[in-house]
Amino acid sequence: MRTLIALIVLFGLPFASAHAQLEITDAWSPEAPPGRTMAGFMTLENTSDEAVVLMDGQSPQFGRIEIHDMINDDGVMRMRRLDQLVIEPNETVSLKPGSFHLMLMEPKVTLAPGDAIDLVFVDGQGNDHPITLMVRPR
Numbered sequence: 001m002r003t004l005i006a007l008i009v010l011f012g013l014p015f016a017s018a019h020a021q022l023e024i025t026d027a028w029s030p031e032a033p034p035g036r037t038m039a040g041f042m043t044l045e046n047t048s049d050e051a052v053v054l055m056d057g058q059s060p061q062f063g064r065i066e067i068h069d070m071i072n073d074d075g076v077m078r079m080r081r082l083d084q085l086v087i088e089p090n091e092t093v094s095l096k097p098g099s100f101h102l103m104l105m106e107p108k109v110t111l112a113p114g115d116a117i118d119l120v121f122v123d124g125q126g127n128d129h130p131i132t133l134m135v136r137p138r
């Protein structure tokens, strides 16, 4: 029995971690006045055969990071916080203006174009997905 558990530990974990493959490209954030919430955009491609479920991100540069969607509420576009963002196997999801986006809230530093924002998403399996967003002029 111990041998079996050891084998699962040895071979099971690398296999499991190979599942949550997320390619993150073109991650950026428009500059904002000091102290204001910033937005985050990027392209997320799930190259694995399992859904990746992203929860809120964390960054040393911000107090709170939320994932938002935009919905049409009787002709008025409103933002709505998502508890999670599901990226299905082989699906690409774009976070872009007017659609899914990150809200980078409670900034702890002032960021200018060319600066980098470091953040980490944790997925539903407990895997970390580190990203760097580049600040661009508005």
Ligand SMILES: [Cu+2]
Pocket: 068, 069, 079, 080, 101, 102, 103
């Ligand atoms: Cu928002």
